[in-house]
């Protein structure tokens with residue numbers, strides 16, 4: 001059964017007819033073509049699908065689209081503005097926080113949520129905030145360094 | 159990736175309405191944070207013709223102190239609970255257990271109600287459909303034997319929620335709303351020792367809230383063993399609460415998770431009241447835990463290890479609380 005879903009995605013208000021059993025990740029990837037959000041596991045295990053719902057991190061693979069009606073959703077596609085990378089995107093690039101890149105959108109969205117609530121986190125706080133995001137390539141050290149580097153820059157991501 | 163079964167999503171604004179809808183759609187399920195239900199639905203472990211979203215029910219997210227008890231609505235998230243100043247200061251086992259669940263993104267959505275009603279788990283059950291088909295399934299889903307104990311008439315899937323043992327040692331009570339109205343139950347009576355029917359909730363009943371006494375003089379703690387430091391269910395988890403009177407044990411309570419089909423409040427510890435926490439008391443703890451829990455081959459980590467590790471964890475916590483209360 002489909003019904004109208006009203007929410008905002010990356011700052012744009014939307015109204016779409018969406019089936020009741022649609023997961024947020026499928027709505028974003030299949031209906032809106034926002035394929036930056038990744039599906040890395042069969043549900044809840046890896047964090048690759050992390051998006052922001054009203055500035056808080058959320059697993060899009062374990063969320064029904066209609067249950068976030070009325071919310072502001074942000075995906076990796078919403079972070080860069082006018083062709084400029086956000087400070088986290090730039091830091092992941094410059095500090096080698098990304099290798100194959102599959103975990104990166106989820107890592108960056110989880111890190112974005114952290115920096116919004118805690119602009120200058122300690123290393124332990126960075127590790128804790130990313131504890132639900134798995135990476136098979138980097139060994140995490142470069143990811144943590146990237147987030148620390150981004151938190152040291154003053155440029156705003158918004 | 160398997161699509162979810164076709165269902166209607168209903169989003170009631172009150173608990174009474176949720177219970178009414180649950181009666182109207184007998185094959186429906188409640189959903190709170192969805193971090194347990196949706197992965198299970200994706201794996202074909204759960205199907206429903208209607209899913210009732212509890213997320214819009216304001217009364218479920220109440221968190222406040224009422225008459226020397228902490229009242230926690232079933233919809234309060236684990237992130238909120240882990241950060242709550244009252245829980246952290248006066249019910250540390252509860253705050254520690256909430257903080258120990260899964261990863262931070264799960265906890266931002268996951269609720270206390272979902273954690274207490276969590277499906278039981280087993281390495282033969284929490285698998286993809288093709289995997290389960292390849293072993294002819296198990297009795298918890300579409301099969302007829304328990305793969306863990308093939309001659310057993312029952313299912314041994316383990317209850318693996320982190321928060322229940324903490325609430326058990328803290329003496330929590332649950333408030334339940336059903337078609338017949340409201341009822342209260344000690345949390346220990348909320349669970350049954352059966353991997354397929356581990357809750358005493360009747361079909362159609364909704365867990366409304368949990369109330370935890372804020373009694374003076376108690377110290378408490380929760381710890382779990384897990385394969386990785388994050389996003390892992392407990393291989394075994396132990397909560398301990400201790401009230402000391404002078405140089406003696408006033409009361410000691412221990413509860414375990416991950417090692418039985420229900421969270422287990424360990425019996426026979428009353429004998430320790432009036433004693434000190436010496437080696438004899440510690441062996442008493444060891445004995446009662448071995449007697450009161452039954453880890454089975456539900457995880458890839460061996461039964462022998464979990465059997466030995468559970469009392470070790472409990473004794474470590476008891477010693478720590480004993481020292482802290484001196």
Ligand SMILES: Cc1cc2nc3c(=O)[nH]c(=O)nc-3n(C[C@H](O)[C@H](O)[C@H](O)COP(=O)(O)OP(=O)(O)OC[C@H]3O[C@@H](n4cnc5c(N)ncnc54)[C@H](O)[C@@H]3O)c2cc1C
Nearest residue numbers: 044190191192193194195260269271272273319320365390
């Ligand atoms: C990778 C991964 C790791 C995890 N690790 C842990 C862990 O370490 N420890 C742990 O305890 N859990 C863990 N979980 C399980 C889960 O995330 C948590 O238990 C969580 O608290 C479930 O809450 P929820 O609100 O998301 O529940 P939901 O998924 O919404 O619901 C779970 C069940 O409870 C029922 N339910 C929910 N609310 C109510 C209510 N008010 N009344 C009646 N029934 C209700 C639902 O119908 C459903 O059957 C993990 C999950 C994943 C995917």
Ligand code: FES
Nearest residue numbers: 040046047049061
């Ligand atoms: S896709 Fe792996 S947690 Fe969502």
Ligand code: FES
Nearest residue numbers: 099103135136137
């Ligand atoms: S960069 Fe490859 S998974 Fe993280």
